[in-house]
Amino acid sequence: MANNKFIDFGLMIVIVLITLIMFPAYAADNNHYQGRSNYFAPFAKHAPKVDGVANESVWQLAKWQPLDQRWLGPEYSKEDFQGRYKIVWTPSKLYLLAEIVDDILIDSHRDPLKQYWDDDCLEIFLDEDFSGGEHQFNHNAFAYHFSLDNQAIDIGTDKQAQSYTHHVESRWQQQGEKLIWELSIDIYTDEYKDGATDNQPIVLTAGKVMGLMVAYCDNDGSDLRENFIGSESAPGGEPDRGWKDAGLFGKLILSQ
Numbered sequence: 724m725a726n727n728k729f730i731d732f733g734l735m736i737v738i739v740l741i742t743l744i745m746f747p748a749y750a751a752d753n754n755h756y757q758g759r760s761n762y763f764a765p766f767a768k769h770a771p772k773v774d775g776v777a778n779e780s781v782w783q784l785a786k787w788q789p790l791d792q793r794w795l796g797p798e799y800s801k802e803d804f805q806g807r808y809k810i811v812w813t814p815s816k817l818y819l820l821a822e823i824v825d826d827i828l829i830d831s832h833r834d835p836l837k838q839y840w841d842d843d844c845l846e847i848f849l850d851e852d853f854s855g856g857e858h859q860f861n862h863n864a865f866a867y868h869f870s871l872d873n874q875a876i877d878i879g880t881d882k883q884a885q886s887y888t889h890h891v892e893s894r895w896q897q898q899g900e901k902l903i904w905e906l907s908i909d910i911y912t913d914e915y916k917d918g919a920t921d922n923q924p925i926v927l928t929a930g931k932v933m934g935l936m937v938a939y940c941d942n943d944g945s946d947l948r949e950n951f952i953g954s955e956s957a958p959g960g961e962p963d964r965g966w967k968d969a970g971l972f973g974k975l976i977l978s979q
């Protein structure tokens with residue numbers, strides 16, 4: 724009998740270990756993985772001008788958040804890539820400022836809807852209601868890929884790449900070794916309909932909680948992107964799965 728108990732205990736430990744490896748831990752809300760970041764975005768009384776010049780005083784109020792989670796590709800140097808971002812908001816839009824170091828800028832697929840993730844691009848993942856969950860072919864969340872020519876691309880409900888450039892403004896400028904990238908985004912709920920003319924962006928208010936993650940696809944001359952580096956850890960397999968799994972997104976809180 725003692726032997727059987729010992730075997731049962733051993734089996735239980737093996738099952739627990741396998742479960743932990745196969746299914747990374749979820750946070751208390753059960754829809755997000757543990758270890759997500761909290762970002763408090765300050766309110767902007769005056770909307771920043773989206774021009775790639777971060778001289779608006781409201782940017783001083785916002786905290787930098789690093790892009791330092793290597794999801795794909797080999798180790799990289801400081802010259803190859805560095806990135807960080809800030810967020811502020813007005814009732815009508817979110818504003819993001821990113822500071823990117825990238826030694827070679829590449830936009831080799833000139834068709835904006837073709838292999839856009841293999842050109843250098845800044846990716847903003849947004850989940851309006853912080854629901855988490857799957858968002859591959861629906862608008863439970865958006866994964867806007869901002870290309871170097873300032874377009875914003877994601878997959879539509881028809882499972883094809885779509886331009887959502889009309890949701891955003893995007894401008895970047897080089898300053899020394901850095902790209903200073905400013906952009907604004909209109910926020911839509913999961914009821915957004917591709918192709919409809921009556922989609923209305925929501926009005927943002929203090930205290931609102933949204934899902935947010937930011938990443939950069941770095942290509943310096945290869946056929947496929949060389950690195951994919953994000954703002955959130957990606958526990959479990961397939962670390963680049965933010966394009967379909969909103970459970971990886973961090974928590975964005977709109978402050979006063």
Ligand SMILES: [Ca+2]
Nearest residue numbers: 772774776777
């Ligand atoms: Ca500006």
Ligand SMILES: [Ca+2]
Nearest residue numbers: 803825826943
């Ligand atoms: Ca690079």
Ligand SMILES: [Ca+2]
Nearest residue numbers: 850852854863
């Ligand atoms: Ca959602």
Ligand SMILES: [Ca+2]
Nearest residue numbers: 825827942943
């Ligand atoms: Ca590059």
